[in-house]
Amino acid sequence: MSDRLAPEPLPRRDVLGLAGLWSAAIAIVGSLIGMSRLPKPSVLPESGRRFRIGRPEDFPEGTEEVLTEEKVLVRRTPQGVAAISLVCTHLGCIVSKDASGFGCPCHGSHFGRNGEVGGGPAPRGLRWLEVTQGVDGRLVVDADREVQPGTWCEV
């Protein structure tokens, strides 16, 4: 006989059945969360980004400097200063500079020295970004404004 203060224990079969139902529910919810994240690349270029990179004299001729946080390579030649995005055009991973250009660690795309596609799944070359000189003399990169490869900011 049971009362409210000492209820009868659940039969073992019911406990196992409830545990099975909870496990199935957790697995389904976990799968749905995982599936909702699947189509998104893990790294996306940010939008609305303009940033100062320094003064022209900070980049002497022949300089190639990777700005890790900004995800760009700044190159200075006799023609001027250019910024090449390091965001892979396949799914947005960050490429790294190598001896012959740039390589993507995610799916193996390779880009030439000027960002042109050399192989792999990337559909197009790396983006060249607009570089301008601000009124204070410092160089500004606009990550939202793509320019033709080979476009230099003359400084």
Ligand code: FES
């Ligand atoms: S993200 Fe670079 S090759 Fe896929």
